[in-house]
Amino acid sequence: MLDFTATYTDLYQLSMAQVYFHQGHKNDIAVFDYFFRKNPFKGGYAIFAGLQDVLKIIDELKFSEEDIAYLKTQDFDEEFLGYLKGFKFNGNIYSVQEGDVVFPTRPVLQVEASIVEAQIIETLLLNFLNFQTLIATKANRIRLVAGERMLLDFGLRRAQGPGGYYASRAAVVGGFNGTSNVLAGRDFDIPVSGTMAHSFIQSYDDELSAFRDFAEGRPRNCVLLVDTYDTLKSGVPNAIKVAREMEKRGQKLLAIRLDSGDLAYLAKQSRKLLDDAGLDYVKIAASNQLDEFVIKSLLEQEAPIDIFGVGTNLVIGSPDGALDGVYKLTFSAEKPRIKISESIIKITLPHKKQVYRVKNDNGEALGADVVTLAEEEKPERMFHPFEPFKSMELTGLKLEKLLQPVMKDGEIKIDFRSLTEIARYSKKRLAELPTEYKRFNNPHIYKIGISQNLKEERDRLISSFKK
């Protein structure tokens, strides 16, 4: 895990914190909602990722001596710096589970803490959750089209700098099997995997010698890259020779990799050459600017590809590049707070809240989450946030509570799960979601409703400000 200190924040958080500190608001309890407004990739859902990393960092978050010395040069006073020296996050965090399927405009996570502490962690929290949720969602879209085929993350070299470290983790939450990223493999216990570069083959005078040396040096999980000179006339025939030599040594060539040209055509021709040589166990891997649409097309063309290596489009969250997740104040100093906007969708929901997933008796999600005040009973009806005549009866349906305490008084309250467990949970949650929310074109819009009490509270606050 990279080493983060509490200066992993925006300056305005510290400026506001200093003012709260001196103006008697230091101990005011505040509640902030983390939510996003728009599903990434024009999809119907997002996969929530990054929670465990953020909790681990917040648990140990401190201002180092170097931080304090630096902040001294940035116009912060001694008394406030003295407070920062002893800083520890002592608040509560309520969240959906990592890997869950989440939707726009309703809280995914809530922070309840002194306003100074809640403000200091905002940027860190947004930075982690927005990025990993974006990448886990992209990975999941790729997983949806790839079926059970092996998906490998090849993105580190094209990632937004060190973001690639967490992209590899988020890719697994979304359903990838492994990564070429060795550091992420070490730290997050992700299976590492990989093949060879064109440079390796180019550095030899002939392709066959390059393949032979590689197979000798790395006989387990040996994958030969076959497109450096001529895939069908040279690469695959040389790979077949080496595979036969390996058989004589009691070894097996795992796969060949295609990285250019018409991947469907080349995969079909290569499959035929391999099968005709009695090498039906040798798999075919493909890479080259893949994404969910190219993979879907390749599979529609019945390309016999077993392993997809996906780099750029996965780790940069192409084409979106960012999730628009925000952190909005909903309660402070004993009062509900609201942000009013000309754009109705940007008006926030006041108060500490709870979110329920509406399900039928079989545990299937019915395509709706309902947001309530934290303390109220399960609601019997949910209302459209802004269309007064739209509402839905909830009696007789199951309501699953989604926000659970994950940190209490600054202490982590959940047992951390392995990435494999998180990915398994994510898969299960996605399976509960009807298919119409998962299609790529014009997915069904998931309903977010609010309870009568929350609606009344929000409307009361809106009218008090309009006055």
Ligand SMILES: Nc1ncnc2c1ncn2[C@@H]1O[C@H](COP(=O)(O)OP(=O)(O)OP(=O)(O)O)[C@@H](O)[C@H]1O
């Ligand atoms: N049969 C196919 N159907 C759909 N998309 C494909 C198919 N084959 C390859 N692609 C995709 O088409 C895109 C463009 O490939 P392009 O022709 O630029 O690659 P290339 O042949 O490798 O070129 P270069 O030799 O310059 O690397 C890539 O994203 C690739 O994955």
Ligand SMILES: O=P(O)(O)OC[C@H]1O[C@H](OP(=O)(O)OP(=O)(O)O)[C@H](O)[C@@H]1O
């Ligand atoms: O296309 P992406 O989805 O980003 O996948 C990663 C790409 O990175 C490598 O190419 P690169 O040219 O960097 O190295 P190479 O010489 O090993 O092919 C690899 O061969 C893939 O084409």
Ligand SMILES: O=C(O)c1cccnc1
């Ligand atoms: O192992 C590979 O084949 C690999 C790793 C990173 C990027 N491209 C390919």
